[in-house]
Amino acid sequence: MYPDFSPWLRLEQTPGVGSGTARKLLTAFGLPEQIFACSYEQLAAEVGPRIAKALLQPPSSALLALTEKTYEWCQQANNYVLTLADSNYPSALLEIPDPPVVLYVKGRLDLLSSPGIGVVGSRHATAQGIRNAELFSETLSQAGLTISSGLAAGIDAAAHQGALRGMASTVAVIGTGADIVYPARNRELAHAIAELGCIVSEYSLGAPAVASNFPRRNRIISGLALGVLVIEAAAQSGSLITARMAVEQGREVFAIPGSIHSPLAKGCHQLIKQGAKLVESAQDIVEELKFSLPRLKLPRLKDLSGITPESELSHANIPTSGLLANIAFDPTPMDTLALVSGLDMGCLNAQLLNLELDGQIEALPGGLYRRLA
Missing domain, CATH: 3.40.50.450 (Rossmann fold)
Structure with a gap:
């Protein structure tokens, strides 16, 4: 016994039926079960004879195998199939001109x-x-x-x-x-x-x-x-x-x-x-966006590949040459440099001044810095 998404997969996999055609059919006739219960004449009036004929074909062996595979996939933890009729379907996508008819979701x-x-x-x-x-x-x-x-x-x-x-x-x-x-x-x-x-x-x-x-x-x-x-x-x-x-x-x-x-x-x-x-x-x-939440402390950067980023290094051990490596030839905001280097503002300002006096960086209006050499 397949879950409710079986007719949706059949609609999605019907040759010639893209998301636009599928939504047109859903608007005209209702849920996929009702679409497949329609007569050839009803379907042809909406989507033409070729697609109407394809819709009335019985499920192929390939479709049955895909449905079985999808059903087994959904038995795994945190795997979901969401349709336009599902209460969990993201409401934001319902606002766009071309929402997907079916979504396959893995995770949260x-x-x-x-x-x-x-x-x-x-x-x-x-x-x-x-x-x-x-x-x-x-x-x-x-x-x-x-x-x-x-x-x-x-x-x-x-x-x-x-x-x-x-x-x-x-x-x-x-x-x-x-x-x-x-x-x-x-x-x-x-x-x-x-x-x-x-x-x-x-x-x-x-x-x-x-x-x-x-x-x-x-x-x-x-x-x-x-x-x-x-x-x-x-x-x-x-x-x-x-x-x-x-x-x-x-x-x-x-x-x-x-x-x-x-x-x-x-x-x-x-x-x-x-x-x-x-x-x-x-x-x-x-x-x-006028979006605000309580200010949260940023976690220390930690690269998923296991490479230790510069912000993981001891603040006292970061030389000006290490800071220079994090300054691009394009203007870089000071708050970005603080996050990347892990330096407190006092230490960061001191090192930036040294680099500027050495002619290696240039201070720009707005708290921006760019590398010169």
Whole structure:
């Protein structure tokens, strides 16, 4: 005896039925059981003869095997299949123009209903971009905002890692079946997210990595969030697709500026020109969203791969050369340097002054510093 999602899987797997057609049928006839009880003439009037004929075909052996596989998957702890009719389906996604008909969820369901921020960016991020993604995500997570991203290499992975160290954790929206980890290099991270956060997919179990899936899953990243933060994006970047979808969904868009000479800053600058909010700190986002929780003490940074970050080192043992390594050629806020280095403000100011006198960094208005040599 299959659970209630069986007819939904049949609808989802019917050739020619995408999410738009499925929602059209659901609006016209009700639940999937009622759709499959309709006559050919009724169905054809709504979706045409080809799809109507496909809907009336009996379940194939492949569909029966997938349903059995999905049923077994759901018997495992913290694995769920949510449909548009499910009370646990995230209400934020019901607000977007194209909500997934079925969601496969692995991990904490509560995170899908928590206020959050999408964090996206380049797969080929710079060291500074990775650092920004981790620190912004950790700080926002500590403020109570769940971080949604796409589990890709680069900015996505860094955002998830940072968010896992915060209070509100993270949601990974993937472009494969929920039983597949892609890219494979993120396997350990995916396992950590499944345990402490949440993995979400609209694709059936076993669905492989197909290029067209990834731009499409971006609407879920933005749809789950109050806004989207873009960190390092080229002029032709998938992150800009996420930003565009966020605008269409009525979400806020934030972007971190970079050097005018950096190709990975061009996408962010383009967004800012188009009206995205320029942000220099996580507090800018919190204030723009008018989202506030009691101030929480940030945990010490701890890299999931086992590499000890600089903030884990003894404050007294951090030389100015170590601090210099954390200062980018693009302007870096002092609060970011304090978080990365773990130095108290007195010690940090002293080391910054020494580096400035040595001609290795430049102090800029607004508490920003950039590396010169």
